[in-house]
Amino acid sequence: MNKTILCIGAGYVGGPTMAMIASKCPDYRITVVDINPQRIAAWNSDDLPIYEPGLDDLVRETRGKNLFFSTDVEGAIRDNDIIFVSVNTPTKTFGAGAGMAADLQYWEKTARQILENAQSSKIVIEKSTLPVRTALAMERILNSQANGISFDVLSNPEFLAEGSAIWDMENPDRVLIGSRETDRGRQARNAILEIYARWIPRERILTTNIWSSELSKLVANAFLAQRISSINTISALCEKTEADVAEVARAVGMDSRIGAKFLNASVGFGGSCFKKDILNLVYLCRFYGLEEVADYWERVVGINVYQQERFIMSMLTAMFNTLAGKRICLLGFAFKANTGDTRESPAIFIARRLAEEHAEVVISDPKALGNARLDLAKIDGVFHYREDPYEAAKGCHALAVMTEWDLYRSLDYEKIYEQMDKPAFIFDGRNILDHKRCFEIGFNVYPIGKPPLTHFEV
Numbered sequence: 001m002n003k004t005i006l007c008i009g010a011g012y013v014g015g016p017t018m019a020m021i022a023s024k025c026p027d028y029r030i031t032v033v034d035i036n037p038q039r040i041a042a043w044n045s046d047d048l049p050i051y052e053p054g055l056d057d058l059v060r061e062t063r064g065k066n067l068f069f070s071t072d073v074e075g076a077i078r079d080n081d082i083i084f085v086s087v088n089t090p091t092k093t094f095g096a097g098a099g100m101a102a103d104l105q106y107w108e109k110t111a112r113q114i115l116e117n118a119q120s121s122k123i124v125i126e127k128s129t130l131p132v133r134t135a136l137a138m139e140r141i142l143n144s145q146a147n148g149i150s151f152d153v154l155s156n157p158e159f160l161a162e163g164s165a166i167w168d169m170e171n172p173d174r175v176l177i178g179s180r181e182t183d184r185g186r187q188a189r190n191a192i193l194e195i196y197a198r199w200i201p202r203e204r205i206l207t208t209n210i211w212s213s214e215l216s217k218l219v220a221n222a223f224l225a226q227r228i229s230s231i232n233t234i235s236a237l238c239e240k241t242e243a244d245v246a247e248v249a250r251a252v253g254m255d256s257r258i259g260a261k262f263l264n265a266s267v268g269f270g271g272s273c274f275k276k277d278i279l280n281l282v283y284l285c286r287f288y289g290l291e292e293v294a295d296y297w298e299r300v301v302g303i304n305v306y307q308q309e310r311f312i313m314s315m316l317t318a319m320f321n322t323l324a325g326k327r328i329c330l331l332g333f334a335f336k337a338n339t340g341d342t343r344e345s346p347a348i349f350i351a352r353r354l355a356e357e358h359a360e361v362v363i364s365d366p367k368a369l370g371n372a373r374l375d376l377a378k379i380d381g382v383f384h385y386r387e388d389p390y391e392a393a394k395g396c397h398a399l400a401v402m403t404e405w406d407l408y409r410s411l412d413y414e415k416i417y418e419q420m421d422k423p424a425f426i427f428d429g430r431n432i433l434d435h436k437r438c439f440e441i442g443f444n445v446y447p448i449g450k451p452p453l454t455h456f457e458v
Helices: 014-024 037-043 055-062 073-079 105-117 134-142 165-170 183-196 210-241 245-253 274-287 291-318 346-356 369-376 389-393 413-418 435-441
Strands: 004-008 029-033 067-070 082-085 122-126 151-155 175-179 205-209 327-331 360-364 382-385 398-401 425-428 444-446
Touching: 004 014, 004 073, 014 029, 014 055, 014 067, 014 082, 014 165, 029 073, 037 067, 055 165, 073 105, 082 105, 105 122, 105 134, 122 134, 122 183, 134 151, 134 210, 151 183, 151 210, 175 183, 175 210, 183 205, 205 210, 210 245, 210 274, 210 291, 274 291, 291 346, 291 398, 291 425, 291 444, 327 346, 327 389, 346 360, 346 369, 346 382, 360 369, 360 389, 369 382, 389 413, 413 435, 435 444
Parallel strands: 004 029, 004 082, 029 067, 082 122, 122 151, 175 205, 327 360, 327 398, 360 382, 398 425, 425 444
Antiparallel strands: 151 175
16 A cells, blocks of 8 residues: 555644644655635645644645645545545534534535545545444445445544644544454554554554444543533532632542543633534434433533523623623633634623623634634624734723633733723633732632622622
């Protein structure tokens, strides 16, 4: 087999993953294709379509040498032996399973496109997040013609965290490769294992049957989201009892059976994976008649919505039960720091709810303003976009921290306070600021899961 790799889909997963493989495997020729010409043009420019720390350097190092970006999907399918499928699998918005099941239309179109254009046997790897047993459908499509060409389908889910994806790929907790437990399946699995073994210790590369691999991705995201929702329920209790959620999380997290990760209370989780994958899991459970299990996981998503609504009600109550005509600055719009991705960002919910309360919303973010404009384009309301946080805060009644950018920890809040309407409020949706210092400056400070610091009776 020639050392040629194709990735269909040049998004948040496909582009960075192939750049890393190109860097670590210079003897492989790697092509990334996408039907979106603007996206491919951006990958071939100095202004990449996604922001990820370290990605620019990887692409500059490999692009034009052994990493190539193209819109020629059909030709690339013919010319490459190993095909990663990294197309979008959003939640369905129509028909059976609407709002929960994965929409597999793009995935199926890609499978049929591979079948139509392949002129030799291929290894096809599911890189997209897919429902368990999707590989069976892909196998049936790819092997539907008796033309002497065979396809081996593998599952190799990504476990990347946006904002640290390059680090995660270079130093993964594990790489998971699932295959059929046949001679051909194991041979195909070993071909992919060889690629990752160039830089990842063998003990961190797990091999499983294909169904375990598919399900492990959904379950990993479900468990992480469940921890966030769990600590967020406790943040509500802390505010009522004057406990401090950070102290509670520290005490709980030091239990070696639990651990400290994903125990940071906040305005809620976002991103392309958690909500989508949990709802997919809920749909699967209901499909198999596991109603109580489905109810449990659906409530994890419900708690996330509850936390965001609770944040809005805290703002409304603190600011004298009306937000109408008030100017509110959202510091951050990306769903997390070090990315421009705004998919399912809590900031979208907060901005929409503020608009419903007739507030004027000013949005600031170092990387996500373009996506913010798209997210809010169809929402009625008054929205302003300012990259400079000092300009954004001018004349505002309140600041709401939506994203944990390091930039917001080090702003001159005395300068910001002087330019704001009084009384001035801070609602720290990420608990990243020095609350005592902000209070001393003059702000009324409302953290998540901690008693507020105010200059008047509450």
